[in-house]
Amino acid sequence: MATIGFIGLGIMGKPMAEHLIKGGHRLFLHSRSGVPADLVALGGSAASSPEEVARHADIIITMLPDTPDVEKVLFGEHGVADGLQSDPGRSQIIVDMSSISPLATREFAVRLNALGHDYADAPVSGGDIGAQNATLTIMVGASKTVFDRIQPILALMGKSVTHIGDVGAGQVCKVANQIVVSSAIEAVAEALLFASKAGVDPAKVRQALLGGFAASKALEVHGQRMIERRFEPGFRIELHHKDLNIALQSAAELGVSLPTTATVRELFSACLAHGGAKWDNSAIVKMLEKLANHEIQKHPE
Known part of the structure; x- marks a missing residue:
């Protein structure tokens, strides 16, 4: 069993850390909002800083909101880099499971490699x-x-x-994932709004579409949230907006056009402007509803 550090215990990080503890690993935990008591009760150890986590752990996992957050945790005051061992015979591994810039990821890897330690990016969907x-x-x-x-x-x-490949490849794959997912959620919103505006029960339309080629996780999960008006996260709009910014910035550097991604990003921007930073990303439908002057309505049974 490994000694693991886990930094970032939010909606995603907390259950992920719990699985590692239950898997028999010893965990040192840190979060800027504090370490949840139930993780300590399971056997995790609270650490006062990322530096302290790095002093104890052989493998250090980060699960944070954005690129600057990862950089601060790794290289800021009392950061991971300050706690890494200087023994040439002990190479620690830093595994970033956040969704951040592929370019910054490669830069972080170079800096940590220079200190004698390994780096991996392992974003999730x-x-x-x-x-x-x-x-x-x-x-x-x-x-x-x-x-x-x-x-x-x-x-x-x-x-x-x-x-996927060498360092940075995981983040490239995650950007591709977010391009597909965001477009799929927006398409589901358009389809259900269209059905509802036409006077047809969107719940029955969703049920029918799930049996055909239009079936997807976006239709299954987010379509249900749109119909039931459940817009608590989930995956927050502010984070998906951040991911699409990364996608479009990276695409610009590569000379690639992503027109649908740009459109979806603007709908997320509109959500942010209307106080929707903490909404679930399925709430993108609210902006389409404003344009149509119609809210998706579930028909009574």
Whole structure:
């Protein structure tokens, strides 16, 4: 069993850390909002800083909102880098499971490699439900040697763990994932709004579509949330908006046009402008409803 550090215990990180504790690993935990008492009761140890986590752990996992958060935790005052061991015979592994910039990811890896330690990016898809049920899809960028070491640990948190390529490849894959997911959610919103505006029960339309080629997780999960008007996260709009900013910035650097992604990003921007930063990303439908002057209505049975 490994000694693992886990930094970032929010909606996603808390259940992920819980699976590792239940898997028999010793965990040192840190979160800027405090370490949940139930994780300590399960056997986790609270640490006062990322530096303290790094002093104890062989593998350090971060699960944080954005690129600047990861950089601060790694290299800021009392950060992970301050606590890494200087013994040439002991190489620690930092595994970032956040969704951040691929370019910054590669820069972080270079800085940590220079200190004699390994780095992997392992962003996830599956949302809070996937984190709770340990059914996340995990996309890994790392050397083959590092991947082989961390794969059994990642497998405790996800049902699918794929080695995409070298460091940064996991984040590229996550950007691709967010392009697909955001477009799918927006398409579901358009379809259900269209049906409702036409006077047809959107719940029955969703049920029918789930049996055909339009079936998707977005239709299954987010379509239900739209019909039931359940817009608590889930995956917050502010985070999905951040991911699409990364996608569009990276696409610009590559000379690639992503017109649908740009449109969806603007709908998320409108949600932010209307106080929706903490809404579930299915609430993108609210902006389409404003344009149509019609709210999706579930018909009575």
